[in-house]
Amino acid sequence: MAAYILRRLLLVIPTLLGIMVINFALVQFVPGGPVEQIIAEMQGGGDVFEGFAGGGSDVETMQDSGNEQYVGSRGLPEEFIKELEEQFGLDKPPLQRFFIMLGNYARLDFGESYFRKIGVLELVMEKMPVSISLGLWSTIIAYLVSIPLGIRKAIHDGSRFDTWTSGTIIAAYSIPGFLFAILLLVLFAGGSYWQFFPLRGLTSDNWDQLSLWGKVVDYAWHIALPVLASTIAAFATMTLLTKNSFLDEIKKQYVITARAKGLSESGVLYGHVFRNAMLIVIAGFPAVFIGVFFSGSLIIETIFSLDGLGRMGFEAAVARDYPVIFGTLFVFGLMSLVVGIISDLMYVLVDPRIDFEKREG
Numbered sequence: 001m002a003a004y005i006l007r008r009l010l011l012v013i014p015t016l017l018g019i020m021v022i023n024f025a026l027v028q029f030v031p032g033g034p035v036e037q038i039i040a041e042m043q044g045g046g047d048v049f050e051g052f053a054g055g056g057s058d059v060e061t062m063q064d065s066g067n068e069q070y071v072g073s074r075g076l077p078e079e080f081i082k083e084l085e086e087q088f089g090l091d092k093p094p095l096q097r098f099f100i101m102l103g104n105y106a107r108l109d110f111g112e113s114y115f116r117k118i119g120v121l122e123l124v125m126e127k128m129p130v131s132i133s134l135g136l137w138s139t140i141i142a143y144l145v146s147i148p149l150g151i152r153k154a155i156h157d158g159s160r161f162d163t164w165t166s167g168t169i170i171a172a173y174s175i176p177g178f179l180f181a182i183l184l185l186v187l188f189a190g191g192s193y194w195q196f197f198p199l200r201g202l203t204s205d206n207w208d209q210l211s212l213w214g215k216v217v218d219y220a221w222h223i224a225l226p227v228l229a230s231t232i233a234a235f236a237t238m239t240l241l242t243k244n245s246f247l248d249e250i251k252k253q254y255v256i257t258a259r260a261k262g263l264s265e266s267g268v269l270y271g272h273v274f275r276n277a278m279l280i281v282i283a284g285f286p287a288v289f290i291g292v293f294f295s296g297s298l299i300i301e302t303i304f305s306l307d308g309l310g311r312m313g314f315e316a317a318v319a320r321d322y323p324v325i326f327g328t329l330f331v332f333g334l335m336s337l338v339v340g341i342i343s344d345l346m347y348v349l350v351d352p353r354i355d356f357e358k359r360e361g
Contacts, residue, residue: 005344021098037320115321137223146238180229298310312328
């Protein structure tokens with residue numbers, strides 16, 4: 001197992017390198033850039049897209065009266081443009097900038113945000129608690145509800161309980177997360193009906209003056225609606241996955257043999273079926289957590305005014321804040337790969353009979 005883990009860890013390096021190469025190359029063809037963002041703000045546009053006309057990369061130029069200028073930079077001194085390029089490191093060729101970035105990342109130096117004047121790693125650590133709160137609690141609640149529900153549905157397969165619960169969770173799955181989040185705000189956060197929950201943020205203004213128990217209650221009060229909105233779609237996938245997994249195991253010969261020996265139904269279910277059936281559920285844990293942590297965080301954070309990684313990444317993309325974009329991409333990619341390795345370790349922990357080294361051989 002140690003050799004397998006070592007191989008997986010060694011594969012992290014080329015995988016991350018491939019991710020960075022592809023995304024860095026794509027950025028070279030994306031219109032606009034930090035220099036044009038500054039120019040757009042100086043011209044009163046406020047956004048790089050409002051002052052941009054035509055295509056090209058972040059360092060693409062246009063011809064105007066024989067002089068090379070950035071799009072929208074008419075009337076600005078050439079020395080000022082060169083200073084901006086030096087400030088953002090865009091005065092070097094793309095390949096040289098890429099290798100400089102890789103060298104910095106090897107030293108865990110992710111640079112500084114172009115527009116916030118704060119280190120990228122510090123910025124990520126500042127925003128990460130919000131996204132972790134959403135991802136972790138959503139995943140835990142999804143598992144706590146879906147696994148027992150899926151087991152009961154498997155035991156009572158075809159019953160009225162199985163039918164109406166399937167209809168309910170499928171209906172919940174079909175509701176877009178952002179629409180459900182807006183519905184929660186309208187109903188329970190003072191939109192048009194009741195105001196049981198706060199409208200924004202993870203803590204109250206008097207957070208520092210609250211007792212330990214008061215902080216726990218205040219945190220739960222604020223996180224309830226965002227977690228519910230981000231979890232609603234995960235219930236269906238996890239519940240049906242658990243049910244189908246248990247149904248497959250219940251029909252196998254070893255279950256029939258265990259029942260013939262006189263074991264109770266709970267003994268058969270939790271003593272024999274549970275371990276085998278849970279393998280596929282455990283395999284889905286990284287996908288559930290990463291999915292909630294990354295894909296749904298932007299919309300949920302925006303609707304509930306939470307300052308997390310989703311909003312930070314979106315704002316960095318709009319502003320062409322390249323250090324933040326590539327730094328967060330590197331961190332997120334590394335996290336995804338590490339979670340995949342942890343998933344394999346959980347396989348072995350649940351069922352020691354699994355040997356990845358023999359499987360590869």
